[in-house]
Amino acid sequence: MALKFESSVKHIPASQERVYNKLSNLDNLQPIRERLAEVKNQLDGKIEDLTFDNDSLTIKVQGINLTLRIVEREPMKCIKFEGDKTPIPLNLWIQILPVTEEEAKIKVTIGADVNMFMKAMVSKPLQEGAEKLADMLTKIPY
Template identity: 75%
Template sequence: MAQYESNVKHVPYSQERVYDKLSDLNNLAAIRERMDEMREKIGDKIQDMTFDRDSLTLTVQGMNVTLRIIEREPCKCIKFEGDKSPIPLNLWIQILPVNENEAKMKVTIRAEVNMFMKAMVAKPLQEGVEKLADMLSMIPY
């Protein structure tokens, strides 16, 4: 089991607003609309994104990856599990208050990879978790 964590990102919105938006994936329409604006920052690795309340499907470098929410801890954490992903993985978004108008967040991915695969996927997963955290920190909540 390998674990990859983003740097802590500061978000100029309350913990509750961030959690409320991210805990219902239908609210991510704003991300899809802003993807073209964010291409410079996140690159061309994400080609397509579809979602409903509990799942998000991304096409990343030609591979479809579906993440499904498996647990919501109000205002603090949202946990996802990979569904139809090339490797078994879990992802969670932790949200902590800084003050009543600011929060900080961290994204973590835990993936089941053998030692051979670990060498190949370590860098892309670390970059992916960082880019996801960057993208989530740019959303207007």
């Protein structure tokens, strides 16, 4: 059963191009990793570690490593990720749209392929994950 979880639309005080350029190369997220120690307490210990390179991001959540790889970049508009050896088939995409020359809006969508039994277990965490990721993306300096 294919499920889709969408964040609310978030505004970022930066141009669509700056947001895309920052997020399409995951090496640009080094400041987030440096701040992870500061925010771990706010996340109730859910995120234990974060590693990344240009095309992939691995998050250690409650002892489980989740790796997302960029599988498609649509310049200025969208970055698509796919789960790599994740417990359930998973994909994620970040949509970026212009509002003005110096403001963009984003939305995070998570797709998961689960059975009916798993749906009850994963729906709430994945919806919260989409929303928290979108919130986190608004806090990055672009």
